[in-house]
Amino acid sequence: TRARRLGGDADDAAATVADxxxxxxxxxxxxxxxxxxxxxxxxxVREAAMDAIPDLVAAAQATEESETLRETLREERVAEIVSALLKQAAEKIDRVRxxxxxxxxxxLRG
Incomplete structure (x- = not known):
């Protein structure tokens, strides 16, 4: 139906924005x-970006299964996110850590 198709388009758009x-x-x-x-x-800037990561991952997970979602949360991207956060966890500024x-x-809790 048209409503279902529009809903799918909205999910794809949300997944694209999150990605x-x-x-x-x-x-x-x-x-x-x-x-x-x-x-x-x-x-x-790094702190603000880190604060947004959990919400963006959750938003990507909340959308219906789509090609964009699979691309957003592919193994390499998740490894890149975790690596970036671990690097910041070793920084010298306490609030950044x-x-x-x-x-x-x-x-990781989801």
Missing amino acids: ETLRVCVRCIQEDYCVDNRGDVGSW ASAGAALAST
Whole structure:
């Protein structure tokens, strides 16, 4: 039916948004080490990205099974997410380590 087809389109759109946002967040976690006169401002971006990871993974899981969902949560992507969070868990800034640990625990709990 048309309603079911539209629902599927909405699920695909949600999965696509979650996938792209997750990709950007992981890249920010891995690469944003900007520093200015205020110090490590990149850490603010990394923290915000880490805070978003559990919700994005949950959003991807909540959508109906789709090709985008399989791509979003494929084994390599999950390994990349966990690796990025573990790297941040070893950083020298306490609040970054705390954010990484919280994001990792929340993501793994589901």
